[in-house]
Amino acid sequence: MLSIKNLHAGVEEKEILKGLNLEVKPGEVHAIMGPNGAGKSSLASVLSGRPNYEVTEGSVMLDGKDLLEMSPEDRAREGVFLAFQYPIEIPGVSNINFLKTAMNEMRAYKGLEPYTAKEFLALSKEKQKLVEFDAKLVNRSLNEGFSGGEKKRNEIFQLAMLEPKLAILDETDSGLDIDALRIVSRGVNKLRSDKNAFIIITHYQRLLDYIVPDFVHVLSDGKIVKTGGKELALELEEKGYDWIKEEAVS
Amino acid sequence: MINQLETPLYESIVAKFEIAALQSRNTQIGDLRQQAFDIFKASGFPSPKNEEWKYTNVLPFLKDEFELEISQDELSEATFDKVAKMVTTHIEAIQNSIKGEQKGAYRLIAVNGKFNETLSILPEAGKIKIQALSAATEEPAFIQNFGKIATIKDNAFAALNTALFHDGLFIEVPKNVSLDKPLHVINVLLADANVFIQPRNLFVIHANASLEIIETTITNEAGHTIFANGVTEIAVAENAHLHHYDIQTGHKGLRLVQRTEATQEQHSNYSNYTFTLPGTELVRNNLILHLNAKDLESHLYGLYLTADKQLVDNHTEVHHKMPNGESNQLYKGVLMDNSKAVFNGKIYVYEDAQKTNAFQQSNNILFSEKATVNAKPQLEIFADDVKCSHGTTIGQMNKESLFYLQSRGISEQTAKNMMVNAFAFDVTQKIKIAPVRVYLEKLIAAEMEKNVH
Numbered sequence: 001m002l003s004i005k006n007l008h009a010g011v012e013e014k015e016i017l018k019g020l021n022l023e024v025k026p027g028e029v030h031a032i033m034g035p036n037g038a039g040k041s042s043l044a045s046v047l048s049g050r051p052n053y054e055v056t057e058g059s060v061m062l063d064g065k066d067l068l069e070m071s072p073e074d075r076a077r078e079g080v081f082l083a084f085q086y087p088i089e090i091p092g093v094s095n096i097n098f099l100k101t102a103m104n105e106m107r108a109y110k111g112l113e114p115y116t117a118k119e120f121l122a123l124s125k126e127k128q129k130l131v132e133f134d135a136k137l138v139n140r141s142l143n144e145g146f147s148g149g150e151k152k153r154n155e156i157f158q159l160a161m162l163e164p165k166l167a168i169l170d171e172t173d174s175g176l177d178i179d180a181l182r183i184v185s186r187g188v189n190k191l192r193s194d195k196n197a198f199i200i201i202t203h204y205q206r207l208l209d210y211i212v213p214d215f216v217h218v219l220s221d222g223k224i225v226k227t228g229g230k231e232l233a234l235e236l237e238e239k240g241y242d243w244i245k246e247e248a249v250s
Numbered sequence: 251m252i253n254q255l256e257t258p259l260y261e262s263i264v265a266k267f268e269i270a271a272l273q274s275r276n277t278q279i280g281d282l283r284q285q286a287f288d289i290f291k292a293s294g295f296p297s298p299k300n301e302e303w304k305y306t307n308v309l310p311f312l313k314d315e316f317e318l319e320i321s322q323d324e325l326s327e328a329t330f331d332k333v334a335k336m337v338t339t340h341i342e343a344i345q346n347s348i349k350g351e352q353k354g355a356y357r358l359i360a361v362n363g364k365f366n367e368t369l370s371i372l373p374e375a376g377k378i379k380i381q382a383l384s385a386a387t388e389e390p391a392f393i394q395n396f397g398k399i400a401t402i403k404d405n406a407f408a409a410l411n412t413a414l415f416h417d418g419l420f421i422e423v424p425k426n427v428s429l430d431k432p433l434h435v436i437n438v439l440l441a442d443a444n445v446f447i448q449p450r451n452l453f454v455i456h457a458n459a460s461l462e463i464i465e466t467t468i469t470n471e472a473g474h475t476i477f478a479n480g481v482t483e484i485a486v487a488e489n490a491h492l493h494h495y496d497i498q499t500g501h502k503g504l505r506l507v508q509r510t511e512a513t514q515e516q517h518s519n520y521s522n523y524t525f526t527l528p529g530t531e532l533v534r535n536n537l538i539l540h541l542n543a544k545d546l547e548s549h550l551y552g553l554y555l556t557a558d559k560q561l562v563d564n565h566t567e568v569h570h571k572m573p574n575g576e577s578n579q580l581y582k583g584v585l586m587d588n589s590k591a592v593f594n595g596k597i598y599v600y601e602d603a604q605k606t607n608a609f610q611q612s613n614n615i616l617f618s619e620k621a622t623v624n625a626k627p628q629l630e631i632f633a634d635d636v637k638c639s640h641g642t643t644i645g646q647m648n649k650e651s652l653f654y655l656q657s658r659g660i661s662e663q664t665a666k667n668m669m670v671n672a673f674a675f676d677v678t679q680k681i682k683i684a685p686v687r688v689y690l691e692k693l694i695a696a697e698m699e700k701n702v703h
């Protein structure tokens with residue numbers, strides 16, 4: 001589904017991703033861990049098309065289409081979704097109108113009729129329930145005055161509504177209380193299918209108890225330096241990252 | 251006096267006045283015209299050396315050859331048909347964009363300032379008085395207010411309008427009367443040559459009465475330049491309410507300078523909503539409120555979306571003269587292309603105006619690196635127990651927000667549109683008439699659509 005080859009990217013003159021390779025197949029869940037500043041969010045940014053990032057080398061293909069050539073909105077329409085590490089507040093834009101606009105623009109891209117108000121409402125109700133998202137928040141301004149955890153939950157609510165092919169969760173677990181973590185994980189698990197894939201960026205093994213990954217990668221200094229199964233996360237939790245860095249150097 | 255030789259208009263105005271003075275038989279008006287003319291003649295059109303016109307140089311907009319003589323005859327059959335068609339198209343466009351929101355409105359048509367009764371749909375006779383200003387000169391409300399509200403001293407344009415206005419609207423709402431629907435005033439500007447039009451209106455709202463006025467402007471796009479120099483005087487009596495909307499759409503070749511000056515009495519509310527959209531080359535709105543009694547409120551909301559080389563200037567003055575007055579100003583601007591906006595808001599709190607509450611805010615976002623804003627609050631406070639606040643911001647479109655919306659599959663265009671609406675929201679939510687809000691939002695969306703980069 002997703003094929004990243006020798007990806008070099010940075011901001012202004014600073015190179016952040018330094019030859020990153022990653023293959024993701026439908027149905028898979030990939031966890032990406034790694035020290036602060038390693039480039040995890042940068043990878044998410046490059047995949048979703050954040051404007052200030054510049055790709056200097058390498059390729060990213062999504063089901064045979066060159067992702068790097070596309071505008072951020074077209075990437076989303078092709079099925080890429082990023083749950084932001086720091087979701088932004090947009091006062092004056094209502095959460096629900098925003099989602100409706102998003103969904104209908106995506107449907108138009110696929111040549112589908114827009115949802116009727118009724119269809120949309122029904123769908124929204126169903127997904128709210130799935131991720132136990134407070135109905136009161138749905139009608140407020142986008143993320144405005146939301147608590148940290150509410151913002152993260154809103155990301156997952158949007159994920160549930162938009163049903164992307166490839167979902168990237170950037171530290172969605174940080175800021176969530178224990179119950180919320182369980183609810184969000186359950187939601188993600190329900191959304192998993194053999195047609196979609198998840199890239200889960202996290203610092204904590206705990207999340208991976210709930211959302212069990214097929215692969216765990218360690219991203220350090222702009223590259224994936226180690227890949228393993230779910231046991232790797234446990235090992236990292238115990239030993240930290242230094243042993244891998246040493247391994248990578250030797 | 252500055253050199254006016256570059257504007258042939260000045261010369262023709264001086265010549266024209268001698269004739270107009272002879273024609274004016276009513277002495278009240280005749281004397282006023284003479285006095286106003288002397289003021290204009292002495293100062294001429296304002297140059298950027300005039301502090302009030304520092305950022306808005308009008309002289310280039312006055313260089314063309316303009317016809318001053320506007321026909322005051324009844325419209326010819328062909329012109330009537332043309333105007334009727336323009337009005338119908340305009341109404342249809344509005345109704346299309348406010349589907350499902352129809353509440354209906356009375357309709358008042360003015361062609362180059364002249365009241366056209368045949369094309370108007372007015373409330374039943376006796377409810378409110380609507381007539382041509384020229385026909386109202388014997389009305390007590392006219393005698394009491396006309397020429398007594400607008401300040402012509404140091405205001406060349408207002409003086410010029412007073413000296414040479416053609417005609418305009420006289421609207422009077424008697425005591426205790428409230429109209430069941432808003433009054434939609436459609437200002438039709440027609441030109442078969444370059445014209446300099448000077449409409450003059452007087453609105454009088456008596457005690458306990460209330461009115462909602464929505465003004466829109468339409469023009470025939472015949473490639474001629476239209477310079478409209480309008481003055482509207484407004485008197486809002488005790489406990490009277492006037493909600494005054496002005497939706498300024500236009501096109502290249504249209505230039506607009508206007509002065510809206512109001513007096514307010516106790517417990518009254520005058521609320522002005524001025525919305526300027528791309529098109530009109532030059533817009534200079536002067537909005538002046540005199541809070542002549544205690545315990546009253548004024549609201550001034552402005553929204554300008556500017557494009558191309560447009561120049562949009564809003565000057566406000568709020569005069570708090572008595573205690574316990576409240577004024578609230580919120581102006582928001584979105585600037586695109588090479589456009590330029592000016593906001594100058596003056597608040598005067600007189601010595602007697604204790605416990606005044608005056609608030610002013612002007613926020614702008616630049617959508618283009620070539621757009622500029624000059625925003626300046628000016629407070630002069632002579633009372634000690636007052637609450638006044640003001641703020642000005644000039645910022646850029648938030649790129650993070652834009653990216654967030656796009657990352658959910660929303661096109662850049664729609665995303666920008668959503669953000670402009672969000673930015674404008676604190677102003678648009680103040681609009682009390684839902685169809686007006688919807689219409690405005692549609693106008694904004696259509697303009698944003700055009701502005702694809």
Ligand SMILES: Nc1ncnc2c1ncn2[C@@H]1O[C@H](COP(=O)(O)OP(=O)(O)OP(=O)(O)O)[C@@H](O)[C@H]1O
Pocket residue numbers: 011014016034035036037038039040041042043052
């Ligand atoms: N706009 C920017 N300008 C300059 N440097 C940047 C910018 N954005 C990110 N960086 C740098 O790139 C590096 C990688 O940042 P990134 O946010 O991708 O790290 P991360 O792996 O997500 O870290 P964390 O675990 O703390 O979230 C950091 O050194 C960061 O300071």
Ligand SMILES: [Mg+2]
Pocket residue numbers: 040041042085170171
């Ligand atoms: Mg990060």
